[in-house]
Each structure stands twice: as C-alpha cells, then as structure tokens.
Amino acid sequence: xxxxxxxxxxxxxxxxxxxxxxxxxxxxxxxxxxxxxxxxxxxxxxxxxxxxxxxxxxxxxxxxxxxxxxxxxxxxxxxxxxxxxxxxxxxxxxxxxxxxxxxxxxxxxxxxxxxxxxxxxxxxxxxxxxxxxxxxxxxxxxxxxxxxxxxxxxxxxxxxxxxxxxxxxxxxxxxxxxxxxxxxxxxxxxxxxxxxxxxxxxxxxxxxxxxxxxxxxxxxxxxxxxxxxxxxxxxxxxxxxxxxxxxxxxxxxxxxxxxxxxxxxxxxxxxxxxxxxxxxxxxxxxxxxxxxxxxxxxxxxxxxxxxxxxxxxxxxxxxxxxxxxxxxxxxxxxxxxxxxxxxxxxxxxx
Numbered sequence: 001x002x003x004x005x006x007x008x009x010x011x012x013x014x015x016x017x018x019x020x021x022x023x024x025x026x027x028x029x030x031x032x033x034x035x036x037x038x039x040x041x042x043x044x045x046x047x048x049x050x051x052x053x054x055x056x057x058x059x060x061x062x063x064x065x066x067x068x069x070x071x072x073x074x075x076x077x078x079x080x081x082x083x084x085x086x087x088x089x090x091x092x093x094x095x096x097x098x099x100x101x102x103x104x105x106x107x108x109x110x111x112x113x114x115x116x117x118x119x120x121x122x123x124x125x126x127x128x129x130x131x132x133x134x135x136x137x138x139x140x141x142x143x144x145x146x147x148x149x150x151x152x153x154x155x156x157x158x159x160x161x162x163x164x165x166x167x168x169x170x171x172x173x174x175x176x177x178x179x180x181x182x183x184x185x186x187x188x189x190x191x192x193x194x195x196x197x198x199x200x201x202x203x204x205x206x207x208x209x210x211x212x213x214x215x216x217x218x219x220x221x222x223x224x225x226x227x228x229x230x231x232x233x234x235x236x237x238x239x240x241x242x243x244x245x246x247x248x249x250x251x252x253x254x255x256x257x258x259x260x261x262x263x264x265x266x267x268x269x270x271x272x273x274x275x276x277x278x279x280x281x282x283x284x285x286x287x288x289x290x291x292x293x294x295x296x297x298x299x300x301x302x303x304x305x306x307x308x309x310x311x312x313x314x315x316x317x318x319x320x321x322x323x324x325x326x327x328x329x330x331x332x333x334x335x336x337x338x339x340x341x342x343x344x345x346x347x348x349x350x
Contacts, residue, residue: 028103028124031110034081036061036073039119048103048126050096061122064093066100080109080120090127102131143228155180157306162298175298178243179236182207186235190228197225197337200234204260207238211246221262221276225337230311237307240299241278241326249282249324256282264332272332274313280324311335 028045032038037060041053049056049064056063061073069091076086086107093103103124110119158179166172185206189198203226204219226234242251250256258280267273300317303326308315313330 026125028122028126030056030061030122030124031119032061032122033119034077034117036077045124048095048101048124049093055096066092066094076107076120080107080117083109083117085109090131093124101126102128155183158298179239179298182235182239183232185239186231190231197227198231200224200226200262203231203235204238207235208242208258211242211251213251216250216256217258217260219260221260222264224262224264224274224335226335227337230335233307233310236302237326237328240302241280241324244299244324245280245282250280253283256280267331274328274330274332274335276328278324278326282322 025042025044028048029040029042030038030045031040037058038056041051041056045056046052051063062070065073072091079086086105088104088106090102090104092100093105094100104127106123108121109117110121112118158176162172162175162179166175186198186203189202189206192198200221201219201223208214208217245251245256245258250258258278260276260278262274262276265273265275303317304315308328308330311328311330311334313328313334315326315328318325
C-alpha cells in the first residue's frame with residue numbers, strides 16, 4: 001500500500017503486516033481524507049479501476065463515481081465526520097476507461113492516536129458476476145412464468161379438443177395423459193439447457209422413443225438448436241405424428257418406415273426458411289379406411305394449425321392408407337436460437 005504524509009505512526013512490524021494484508025487483498029482498499037482526497041491505493045484497486053497508485057493518490061474520490069451518484073460521496077463524508085461507519089451497500093463505480101462496475105462498498109472512519117477522525121477507509125468489492133447472475137435468474141424466472149402460462153393454455157386446449165373427440169372417459173384419460181407427458185418431455189429438454197434451447201435431433205428422439213422401433217426411423221438434416229417456442233410446438237407435432245404412426249401407420253405393423261428430413265433454404269428477400277418433412281410408409285392393414293376417420297382429431301389440429309401458426313409458417317398434411325406426409329415451412333428465425341448457425345449439416349439414423 002502506498003501512503004502519503006506519514007499519516008499513521010504504528011509499530012514498524014505491525015505496519016508491515018497491515019500493508020501486506022492490504023496489498024494482497026482481492027478487494028479494493030482505499031483511504032482518503034475528509035475532503036475525499038485519495039491517500040492510499042492497493043493493488044486490487046489498481047486492477048478494479050485501472051488507475052495506478054501514482055495516478056490515483058492525491059486526486060478526488062469523485063474520479064471513481066459516476067456524476068449522477070456524486071451525492072453518495074457527500075453523504076458518506078458527512079457520516080464519517082459524525083463518527084459513523086457506512087455499512088455495506090451496493091452501488092456503481094467508474095473505471096479509468098469510463099466503463100462502469102457494480103461494487104459493494106463499506107466505509108469506516110480512520111482516527112489518529114488521539115482519537116480524532118482524520119479520514120476514511122473504503123473497501124470496494126466487485127459484484128459484477130453476482131449482479132449478472134441475479135439478472136439471469138430474473139430473466140429465467142420471467143421466461144419460466146411465461147412458458148408455464150403457455151403450457152396452461154395448451155393443456156386447456158388439449159382438454160377441450162380431446163373431450164370433443166373421446167367416446168368414453170377411459171379414452172379421454174389415456175389421451176390427455178400421453179399429451180401432457182409429451183409436453184413434459186419437451187419441458188425437460190429445456191430445463192436441462194436452462195431454457196437456452198434444445199437440439200432438433202434430441203427433440204425428435206425424445207418424442208419418438210416411447211413408440212420403439214428405432215431401427216425404422218431415420219433423421220437427416222443440419223445441426224440446429226431450437227428456441228423454446230419451437231421446442232414446445234414441434235414437440236407436440238412429433239408426439240401426435242408418432243402416436244398416429246404407432247396406432248395406424250408405419251410403427252403399427254411390420255415393414256413400415258419413417259424418414260424425417262429438414263433443411264435450411266433461401267426464401268424471398270434473402271430470408272432463410274426452415275423446411276421439415278415427415279414421410280412415413282406402411283403396409284396397408286385392415287381397418288385402414290375406418291382409422292382414417294379416427295385420425296382426424298386433435299393431432300390434425302396441431303399439425304395443420306397450432307404448430308405452423310405458432311411458428312409463423314405453413315404446413316401441409318397428406319394421408320393415405322399406406323402413407324403419411326407432413327411438411328412444415330417457417331422462417332428460420334422463428335425456429336433456432338439467435339447466433340447459432342446452420343452450417344455443418346450431418347445425417348443421423350436411429
């Protein structure tokens with residue numbers, strides 16, 4: 001610690017120990033007189049604020065305080081003159097380069113041998129990381145609150161549409177349970193990534209896993225990280241497609257297959273478009289025509305209206321007794337997490 005004027009007269013060894021403690025501290029420790037003029041400046045202060053001891057000592061503490069907070073220093077000095085300490089409080093200070101840093105400040109009076117207050121000691125701790133963590137937690141909680149409300153709306157819609165198309169309470173319960181579990185699977189992927197998004201490949205796998213027959217399903221497309229809205233709505237679509245396939249289509253009998261491909265294409269006015277195709281083929285089996293009517297339920301609503309509209313895109317659904325083709329086209333910006341590219345296409349098979 002650099003000092004001026006030989007202000008403090010202490011035992012030499014004790015003074016040396018104190019100086020070593022101050023200089024090795026991770027917190028900025030600064031002493032000043034009652035006119036707010038800096039008298040000492042440790043290495044941590046130099047790292048935190050960018051001024052060397054030679055540059056800082058002899059200058060006003062106001063060089064560290066944003067103009068709109070100058071009244072803080074007036075209040076601090078007033079309290080120190082009255083012999084009061086200043087308990088830790090969070091505020092903002094200014095570095096040499098003009099950038100701002102969030103700090104926790106504690107100020108204590110400095111007295112001479114006769115007990116007279118001659119200055120103040122300021123300890124400043126950088127709390128930027130803690131503040132950023134708090135900010136992220138607040139954002140996350142707002143995002144979770146928003147998503148939970150969306151989930152409630154989706155569940156209410158599921159209940160309404162499923163009840164219209166259920167013939168008995170047992171069927172209604174089974175369908176509602178499976179659809180809520182599908183929402184839960186999408187939610188789990190988002191929670192795992194702290195709501196940062198989820199891989200399209202992982203999303204498809206997660207929703208088709210309960211139906212088995214992985215050897216009949218192939219996935220192909222570029223590596224994409226989906227934003228949360230796309231995770232939820234595409235997850236619902238994959239669940240409905242998988243459910244229909246396990247009951248009536250490729251996964252219901254022998255010899256069927258599902259191919260899911262997605263690409264990123266150039267659209268009008270240099271807009272990039274996400275294009276996905278679900279294509280399944282199966283051996284026509286008994287009851288196919290009757291099942292065609294049964295399949296036109298909530299799943300169709302999701303595929304033709306809910307998913308494409310929520311993503312600002314369009315879709316088409318083609319069915320026959322032995323094939324299903326669902327296509328979705330949407331702006332890429334509505335699908336992927338910002339700043340993630342679409343290069344590096346890779347093919348997958350499961």
